[in-house]
């Protein structure tokens with residue numbers, strides 16, 4: 001099976017204890033059957049902990065989070081005791097894979113790094129050269145071919161980013177409903193949210209967008225347009241080829257466009273309030289959008305339904 005990865009893929013390294021949004025906090029991870037069976041054979045103190053800290057629901061084993069939502073094996077230095085004592089190759093599949101995603105497509109599997117990991121976001125948005133897809137060869141799959149053409153459009157640096165977005169919507173027969181970012185913020189405030197700071201961001205976007213000088217923000221960001229290009233290429237690479245049909249392609253192109261529109265507008269509002277918007281601010285904004293929207297199946301499908 002052909003495996004495709006983005007050109008930045010092999011540069012990724014988890015920053016472990018330095019991570020501000022450690023993925024071992026807040027998510028109850030399922031353990032694959034082979035790893036769960038191995039954990040049952042571990043002896044000693046770690047074996048005892050594995051026995052007491054793994055729960056079973058509907059035949060599926062999972063790590064039971066502590067009262068402060070931490071994985072029970074994440075120690076006070078924010079390092080994983082399973083890695084420290086048994087080695088990285090004894091992690092369950094989900095822990096070993098995160099933040100990677102895999103899309104199984106006709107004749108190929110497309111792998112990437114999820115934007116909900118802050119270090120992945122740093123890597124993706126910080127790439128200055130256009131992202132290429134390593135291992136990709138010509139295909140007769142119409143949706144993958146269109147997806148690759150859409151990525152080429154997004155990387156046409158003779159156009160402004162908004163013009164590139166308009167062009168891909170046309171390419172995919174999509175339209176973004178004619179709502180301003182503050183109206184999208186009102187919709188997003190009706191969805192499930194994880195972090196209070198996401199709610200605060202959306203409320204500011206809803207309340208302050210009308211007073212935000214977008215042209216001045218764009219002038220401030222003039223040398224940093226590749227951040228938006230990489231964001232859009234990531235969203236298109238990850239989501240567009242999963243579409244089942246032309247309507248799905250249009251909805252997913254509109255979703256990428258919406259992701260850009262929101263992150264651009266949220267950045268503009270933040271810049272307008274504090275007079276500064278650093279690369280790290282952009283990374284955090286993109287990470288939060290991904291965690292709140294992309295990594296919530298419920299929220300993602302509500303938005304795709306709205307965009308269909």
Ligand code: SF4
Nearest residue numbers: 014015019023117119
């Ligand atoms: S979110 Fe990313 S950088 Fe942070 S601990 Fe998880 S994999 Fe590592």
